[in-house]
Amino acid sequence: xxxxxxxxxxxxxxxxxxxxxxxxxxxxxxxxxxxxxxxxxxxxxxxxxxxxxxxxxxxxxxxxxxxxxxxxxxxxxxxxxxxxxxxxxxxxxxxxxxxxxxxxxxxxxxxxxxxxxxxxxxxxxxxxxxxxxxxxxxxxxxxxxxxxxxxxxxxxxxxxxxxxxxxxxxxxxxxxxxxxxxxxxxxxxxxxxxxxxxxxxxxxxxxxxxxxxxxxxxxxxxxxxxxxxxxxxxxxxxxxxxxx
Amino acid sequence: xxxxxxxxxxxxxxxxxxxxxxxxxxxxxxxxxxxxxxxxxxxxxxxxxxxxxxxxxxxxxxxxxxxxxxxxxxxxxxxxxxxxxxxxxxxxxxxxxxxxxxxxxxxxxxxxxxxxxxxxxxxxxxxxxxxxxxxxxxxxxxxxxxxxxxxxxxxxxxxxxxxxxxxxxxxxxxxxxxxxxxxxxxxxxxxxxxxxxxxxxxxxxxxxxxxxxxxxxxxxxxxxxxxxxxxxxxxxxxxxxxxx
Numbered sequence: 001x002x003x004x005x006x007x008x009x010x011x012x013x014x015x016x017x018x019x020x021x022x023x024x025x026x027x028x029x030x031x032x033x034x035x036x037x038x039x040x041x042x043x044x045x046x047x048x049x050x051x052x053x054x055x056x057x058x059x060x061x062x063x064x065x066x067x068x069x070x071x072x073x074x075x076x077x078x079x080x081x082x083x084x085x086x087x088x089x090x091x092x093x094x095x096x097x098x099x100x101x102x103x104x105x106x107x108x109x110x111x112x113x114x115x116x117x118x119x120x121x122x123x124x125x126x127x128x129x130x131x132x133x134x135x136x137x138x139x140x141x142x143x144x145x146x147x148x149x150x151x152x153x154x155x156x157x158x159x160x161x162x163x164x165x166x167x168x169x170x171x172x173x174x175x176x177x178x179x180x181x182x183x184x185x186x187x188x189x190x191x192x193x194x195x196x197x198x199x200x201x202x203x204x205x206x207x208x209x210x211x212x213x214x215x216x217x218x219x220x221x222x223x224x225x226x227x228x229x230x231x232x233x234x235x236x237x238x239x240x241x242x243x244x
Numbered sequence: 245x246x247x248x249x250x251x252x253x254x255x256x257x258x259x260x261x262x263x264x265x266x267x268x269x270x271x272x273x274x275x276x277x278x279x280x281x282x283x284x285x286x287x288x289x290x291x292x293x294x295x296x297x298x299x300x301x302x303x304x305x306x307x308x309x310x311x312x313x314x315x316x317x318x319x320x321x322x323x324x325x326x327x328x329x330x331x332x333x334x335x336x337x338x339x340x341x342x343x344x345x346x347x348x349x350x351x352x353x354x355x356x357x358x359x360x361x362x363x364x365x366x367x368x369x370x371x372x373x374x375x376x377x378x379x380x381x382x383x384x385x386x387x388x389x390x391x392x393x394x395x396x397x398x399x400x401x402x403x404x405x406x407x408x409x410x411x412x413x414x415x416x417x418x419x420x421x422x423x424x425x426x427x428x429x430x431x432x433x434x435x436x437x438x439x440x441x442x443x444x445x446x447x448x449x450x451x452x453x454x455x456x457x458x459x460x461x462x463x464x465x466x467x468x469x470x471x472x473x474x475x476x477x478x479x480x481x482x483x484x485x486x487x488x
Binding site (some may be wrong): 136157168169170173174177185196233239242 | 266400404412413417418442462476477485486
């Protein structure tokens with residue numbers, strides 16, 4: 001499993017992903033699920049992936065090699081974020097079709113995947129998309145300023161409570177990390193380290209990427225402060241009134 | 245869907261259930277999912293149910309009618325909580341077998357259900373079981389002092405953070421209600437009103453049952469206090485440090 005979250009805010013975009021991949025509990029590995037395509041000053045595209053690792057790696061490989069070989073269309077030619085999402089959706093369909101049609105009778109491997117795409121191209125606003133395994137996609141709006149893929153339920157309540165489109169980027173990243181912390185505690189298939197990135201609107205660079213490891217002092221500090229804060233809040237609640 | 249939680253603590257047992265049943269989003273109804281069987285002074289058995297409503301209602305009907313007709317075995321004859329769990333498990337198998345064997349070709353109805361059984365009989369300690377649709381079951385221990393059935397993920401992190409076997413019953417009920425609140429906010433298929441009950445060890449009565457409706461002043465107050473407490477805690481966290 002996987003947990004990735006991306007947020008589209010007034011000031012830019014926030015991305016956070018775990019890095020655990022597993023096929024059963026005894027086959028665990030670490031893979032980065034946050035991929036950046038950029039031409040500094042002109043476009044930044046960030047893709048997060050969940051689902052079948054063979055599928056998602058193939059999609060990223062094909063997207064990359066088609067840029068390198070200057071094949072048309074490719075992500076560096078897309079004129080809008082919508083075009084980029086369409087191109088990724090087509091690549092999703094291509095890989096899933098290729099791999100699943102060769103499936104042997106009786107095998108029921110799930111080749112599916114989900115992807116998040118956020119970024120900014122030229123004069124457009126920064127945008128965020130959720131691309132499904134069918135290759136179609138939805139776009140984030142102010143009503144729904146974030147998307148999650150993978151093991152999303154444990155970490156959803158906290159985001160729903162605190163995030164608005166006006167949340168500053170640094171606070172939104174803190175919220176994303178708390179959301180991942182709740183998921184890490186509840187689900188073994190989501191694991192450290194984390195890959196995170198802040199994209200500031202109209203910056204057109206991807207310099208604020210970071211890998212957060214278990215011993216990261218900031219992550220340790222907010223996990224502890226959040227845990228203690230929740231416990232204190234809980235202790236101050238009135239206990240259930242005993243019936244007369 | 246459904247959300248039920250039961251907790252086994254030093255001082256007794258805590259039960260809380262939502263009451264929404266749905267078959268699609270346009271077929272929603274209210275059904276109580278918390279059922280009590282008791283002989284005051286001697287035994288109290290509480291059953292919570294999730295899954296196929298036809299299955300769970302049939303199980304409760306059969307368990308009830310077999311007590312009324314004094315058929316052997318029945319829940320009032322069970323000498324231990326283990327025997328009661330075994331009997332319920334057998335009834336689960338009986339109903340699922342009866343209903344699913346008549347399934348027409350091509351139909352793939354899920355007849356499954358999950359049940360929680362908590363209570364106390366005679367000289368035994370109070371005990372808590374989770375009974376699966378296969379009719380087998382597990383028992384709560386101090387390491388895992390609670391069970392959930394139904395839409396359990398949204399409300400799990402808060403219980404994991406605050407509950408221990410020593411938690412007083414009134415505080416544990418408050419925790420259960422906060423857990424349900426998180427689930428209600430995130431999942432439309434879980435809905436008010438709630439049915440709750442506290443069982444105090446060796447009390448051998450089920451008088452502390454209560455239905456909590458939307459306008460319940462205590463529930464409104466703790467939802468508000470919890471929401472504000474979380475927001476305050478979040479606002480006090482250090483925002484993510486900008487890279488130099």
